[in-house]
Amino acid sequence: MSLETSDWISIGTTTILAMAALLAPYSAEWLKRKCFAPKLEIVFEETIRLRHKTRYNNPAEAVYYFRFEVVNNGKAQAKQCEIVLEKLWSYANTTTSKNYRQFTPSNLLWTGTKKSLININPKRTMIGNIGHISSKQYQLIYEKDLFVDLLGVAGDHLRFRFDIPTSQIFYAHPNSLIKGNYIIQIKLYSENAKDKEIFLKISWSEEWNDDPEKMFKEITISKTESPIYANDKNMGNLYYDCMYTKVYEV
Numbered sequence: 001m002s003l004e005t006s007d008w009i010s011i012g013t014t015t016i017l018a019m020a021a022l023l024a025p026y027s028a029e030w031l032k033r034k035c036f037a038p039k040l041e042i043v044f045e046e047t048i049r050l051r052h053k054t055r056y057n058n059p060a061e062a063v064y065y066f067r068f069e070v071v072n073n074g075k076a077q078a079k080q081c082e083i084v085l086e087k088l089w090s091y092a093n094t095t096t097s098k099n100y101r102q103f104t105p106s107n108l109l110w111t112g113t114k115k116s117l118i119n120i121n122p123k124r125t126m127i128g129n130i131g132h133i134s135s136k137q138y139q140l141i142y143e144k145d146l147f148v149d150l151l152g153v154a155g156d157h158l159r160f161r162f163d164i165p166t167s168q169i170f171y172a173h174p175n176s177l178i179k180g181n182y183i184i185q186i187k188l189y190s191e192n193a194k195d196k197e198i199f200l201k202i203s204w205s206e207e208w209n210d211d212p213e214k215m216f217k218e219i220t221i222s223k224t225e226s227p228i229y230a231n232d233k234n235m236g237n238l239y240y241d242c243m244y245t246k247v248y249e250v
Helices: 005-035 136-143 212-218 227-232
Strands: 040-043 051-055 062-072 078-091 097-100 118-120 125-134 160-162 180-189 196-204 219-224 237-240
Touching: 040 180, 040 196, 051 212, 062 078, 062 219, 125 136, 125 180, 212 219
Parallel strands: 097 237
Antiparallel strands: 040 062, 051 062, 062 125, 078 097, 078 118, 078 180, 125 160, 180 196, 196 219
16 A cells, blocks of 8 residues: 555654654753853962962961962853862973872862862852962971872971862872972863863972062962973973872871
């Protein structure tokens, strides 16, 4: 029995409607993610908002903090956002870096909270901590047992300390830097937004100054590119397996 033209039209219409019903939820989800998704950006500037001198409450000792911003320029809430200190390189000169391959990635703290995971609403800016430098007196009394140094580092140093939760201080994860030049990789992760990353160069003289203008010449933090790609151009990248000095007893 042959089908009439009207029958073919009916079959085709039914098939199209069935496919549309099947694909509609996926299309809606794709459209939602494409047009109404969160859009995270990492912002770092050498401004008083992101680097400044303050004081602890008890005791009243000076401390310098260094931070960066995370901005949600999208149209939806970014869920379960975390900032992670991923990698560390140190420089003996401008062309050769040591990549600490045993470096264990750990969370950095969001400013004003002890949480590792937060939600960021659209058009909101949140601030993450890189690290801080406390006064020598404060370090000697309150922080000396919290430092995990690179191999060979010991003794009386004025340290830059990454703001890693104390619960994530590991034997294979240094959380402090003495005098030298370093590059760190920070990555931003979210449940429903694309990952972002930033590379920062830290140059630290290990000299304290009560004057912020002078202090920010003793330590500088600036944006840079990945040492992997920068050094591969010159064949100067030295990958270095490193152990660490265990100072903090977990």
